[in-house]
Amino acid sequence: MKTFHLNKLSSKEIEVLTKRPSINLEKTFEVVKPILENIKTNGLKAALEYAEKFDGFEGDKIKVTEEEFIEAEQSIDPKLKTALESAGKNIKKFHKKQFPKNYESKITEGITCSREFRPIENVGLYVPGGSAVLPSTMLMLGIPAKIAGCKRIVVCSPSRNGKINFALLYAARICGINEFYKIGGAQAIALMAFGDSSIPKVDKIFGPGNQYVTEAKLLASIDPDGCSIDLPAGPSEVVVIADENANPAFVASDLLSQAEHGADSQVVLITTSNDLAVNVNKEILRQLNKLPRKDLAVKALENSFTLIVNEIKQAIDFSNNYAPEHLILNVKEAKKDVSEIKNAGSVFLGQYSPESAGDYASGTNHSLPTSGYAKTFSGVSVEMFMKSITFQQLTKNGLKQISNTVQTLAKEEGLEAHKNAVSIRLK
Amino acid sequence: MKTFHLNKLSSKEIEVLTKRPSINLEKTFEVVKPILENIKTNGLKAALEYAEKFDGFEGDKIKVTEEEFIEAEQSIDPKLKTALESAGKNIKKFHKKQFPKNYESKITEGITCSREFRPIENVGLYVPGGSAVLPSTMLMLGIPAKIAGCKRIVVCSPSRNGKINFALLYAARICGINEFYKIGGAQAIALMAFGDSSIPKVDKIFGPGNQYVTEAKLLASIDPDGCSIDLPAGPSEVVVIADENANPAFVASDLLSQAEHGADSQVVLITTSNDLAVNVNKEILRQLNKLPRKDLAVKALENSFTLIVNEIKQAIDFSNNYAPEHLILNVKEAKKDVSEIKNAGSVFLGQYSPESAGDYASGTNHSLPTSGYAKTFSGVSVEMFMKSITFQQLTKNGLKQISNTVQTLAKEEGLEAHKNAVSIRLK
Numbered sequence: 001m002k003t004f005h006l007n008k009l010s011s012k013e014i015e016v017l018t019k020r021p022s023i024n025l026e027k028t029f030e031v032v033k034p035i036l037e038n039i040k041t042n043g044l045k046a047a048l049e050y051a052e053k054f055d056g057f058e059g060d061k062i063k064v065t066e067e068e069f070i071e072a073e074q075s076i077d078p079k080l081k082t083a084l085e086s087a088g089k090n091i092k093k094f095h096k097k098q099f100p101k102n103y104e105s106k107i108t109e110g111i112t113c114s115r116e117f118r119p120i121e122n123v124g125l126y127v128p129g130g131s132a133v134l135p136s137t138m139l140m141l142g143i144p145a146k147i148a149g150c151k152r153i154v155v156c157s158p159s160r161n162g163k164i165n166f167a168l169l170y171a172a173r174i175c176g177i178n179e180f181y182k183i184g185g186a187q188a189i190a191l192m193a194f195g196d197s198s199i200p201k202v203d204k205i206f207g208p209g210n211q212y213v214t215e216a217k218l219l220a221s222i223d224p225d226g227c228s229i230d231l232p233a234g235p236s237e238v239v240v241i242a243d244e245n246a247n248p249a250f251v252a253s254d255l256l257s258q259a260e261h262g263a264d265s266q267v268v269l270i271t272t273s274n275d276l277a278v279n280v281n282k283e284i285l286r287q288l289n290k291l292p293r294k295d296l297a298v299k300a301l302e303n304s305f306t307l308i309v310n311e312i313k314q315a316i317d318f319s320n321n322y323a324p325e326h327l328i329l330n331v332k333e334a335k336k337d338v339s340e341i342k343n344a345g346s347v348f349l350g351q352y353s354p355e356s357a358g359d360y361a362s363g364t365n366h367s368l369p370t371s372g373y374a375k376t377f378s379g380v381s382v383e384m385f386m387k388s389i390t391f392q393q394l395t396k397n398g399l400k401q402i403s404n405t406v407q408t409l410a411k412e413e414g415l416e417a418h419k420n421a422v423s424i425r426l427k
Numbered sequence: 428m429k430t431f432h433l434n435k436l437s438s439k440e441i442e443v444l445t446k447r448p449s450i451n452l453e454k455t456f457e458v459v460k461p462i463l464e465n466i467k468t469n470g471l472k473a474a475l476e477y478a479e480k481f482d483g484f485e486g487d488k489i490k491v492t493e494e495e496f497i498e499a500e501q502s503i504d505p506k507l508k509t510a511l512e513s514a515g516k517n518i519k520k521f522h523k524k525q526f527p528k529n530y531e532s533k534i535t536e537g538i539t540c541s542r543e544f545r546p547i548e549n550v551g552l553y554v555p556g557g558s559a560v561l562p563s564t565m566l567m568l569g570i571p572a573k574i575a576g577c578k579r580i581v582v583c584s585p586s587r588n589g590k591i592n593f594a595l596l597y598a599a600r601i602c603g604i605n606e607f608y609k610i611g612g613a614q615a616i617a618l619m620a621f622g623d624s625s626i627p628k629v630d631k632i633f634g635p636g637n638q639y640v641t642e643a644k645l646l647a648s649i650d651p652d653g654c655s656i657d658l659p660a661g662p663s664e665v666v667v668i669a670d671e672n673a674n675p676a677f678v679a680s681d682l683l684s685q686a687e688h689g690a691d692s693q694v695v696l697i698t699t700s701n702d703l704a705v706n707v708n709k710e711i712l713r714q715l716n717k718l719p720r721k722d723l724a725v726k727a728l729e730n731s732f733t734l735i736v737n738e739i740k741q742a743i744d745f746s747n748n749y750a751p752e753h754l755i756l757n758v759k760e761a762k763k764d765v766s767e768i769k770n771a772g773s774v775f776l777g778q779y780s781p782e783s784a785g786d787y788a789s790g791t792n793h794s795l796p797t798s799g800y801a802k803t804f805s806g807v808s809v810e811m812f813m814k815s816i817t818f819q820q821l822t823k824n825g826l827k828q829i830s831n832t833v834q835t836l837a838k839e840e841g842l843e844a845h846k847n848a849v850s851i852r853l854k
Binding site: 025079080082083084086087090093094097098103105107108111113115116118120121131132133134135136167203204218219221222224227228232249250253254256257259260261287290291292293297334335338341342343344345346347348349350351352353354355356357358359360361362363364365369371373374375376377378379381383387388389390391392393394395396398399402404405406408409410412413414415416417418419420421422424425 | 511532534538542545547559560646648654659676680681687714718724768769770773782783785787788791796800803805818819820823825832833837840845847849
């Protein structure tokens, strides 16, 4: 990791550090666009051709059967089963509190307005399965969808030799999900977005993925025949802010647990202590050697950096501009800085709150905005599986109360029929 | 308006009726894409060239001055001033209740997770100004932005001969907004999305617009250098569900107040009564002749239709599939059908609740999802100007409680460093 001193950088140089390493999106577009067009026109048949080409999937039985779910439940390691159930319990506990409240407001005598939430009826969940199988992601998407009350919940995930990992199937079962297709990549997104005579389209797609999946989601979201999406997801990232009290081994373990995600991950250490920076880098080298995904982590560390600052406030300001997916505040009194944090996906306070706690089991969601999108997006939540509708009922007297206002404004905007709709009722 | 009988239609024919008349998006893309690229590279200079070309704007003084705001406040018709203030008051009253609540959840001994909301710092509001000047839209966007606590709120709206309508400027003032640029169309969206050395970019853009504005927003939203957007907006639309008790003149006035928006608007009447359908169509012809925007309304009515059903339940089912921007339930006991409404932007209950009440002054927002997006999107709300961040703090004992779960799942996913981040802390 390169090391920079904030005070020696120009504001232009600081701004560059808040940007992510760029990705060649045009190449991705050229691959993904024809896949979407083909599946939009030819449906499942085309999707199966891509599944065969990219994942070696053979045949047309892409829907997981009841027998496969039962086999998974019976064959899964009991320890893993317990872990999934236990994580599921915490995720459910945290997310249940997100269920939004309806409200009614009596604006004036005779005018009552209200807002009510409704679940999105058909949702598609994408669980990636390229370099790692991710049953935890299944829980993170399926549990809020179920709490929201979505009527139809569809899952897509790539198979290996036509098989879906038992833990992933069992995680789907924990969420109460039965419609599961063995397909991944851009073709899975296209199939859910446009549908087929045998698999109806969904209204909104959720879930992370590689750059092809992300591009497919973005293109589907701007296609009038497509569907909505949760959030744009890019490579994973963490910012660790640490003071001189932090344990270098802990900090290094957090940076590495992000770096092992993929070669395009980015990890950033911001510290007030030169000594800590040196010791963390030593610890990284020590811990790195034992990792099975060492090669990926090494590449990610090449995109990464350490930033030395004078005070924690500077660190937080930088982090707010960077808007990290994950932020670990490994400082003495982490809690008192909470109100200063403006842009981040998920924040971990203190030395015993590693990111992996939130990745799996503390209850918060791990499907989070990356690449600076934390400036405008939240992580996946129950509300993202719902939308609200406003209602209003006016009495004749209520309409009278606002008739001058409506008619004056309608006239100003040149919308005479809007004015008439009031005057005709009050004749 | 054509008339259909639901029971005589095939399910395929019904599905076609739930779709909107299609728009040629490729042509729009070809116009908008170069505008975005040019402004992304050349900033304000390029934006001004388009403002001159499309709106006849001359010079480079696009920022509204303090003097112009004062002139607007002093010159505006007092009746109009009162109307804007009165509408603003109701909008504020309704939207204040949307301010989201933070929560904390004690997951287990030693694990506390919470969620807190933060305003999006920099937002851009687009107020269209082509065929009509829309001070009401200024209130609908500016008031929730202010309640959310956005730090910087930028407005763009096209000028006429370099001037912005007084009511629009005064509406901006009511919202407490001072950064206002005289520019419209795709060039305004590009300027806000990419920024310029003199006008910093925004994080998210809100507001309706024509197909060029919408295309520009969509393209900005999938550009990594661009910004987020509120929702995709298309031509305006209303569904009126009426029974035999409805007053045909009221129903006709509601259909016309939607039809006058533009030639591409769509209005749909669904009724259980043949007589009502006949009488509403007669009333439309009668009221139409007096409208200054008659030509637009006539064109919109050509895209529109009446649907005869046997019972109100069928009407609501159709409406849920259509997912209208506006839904007027002009039936005897409108309130008892509320829970059956699954997809709609804003709903008007009973015979004294015309859409124009909500368009201007009852308090609900009029910036709503069109084209079926009500299946997944809500109208503009305070929460859309905010995002949430999750926080967690674990004690050493708390981490111990979930250490088996985290380590088991991390191992299953092949993420050894995630496992280490826990084990190293519990040594």
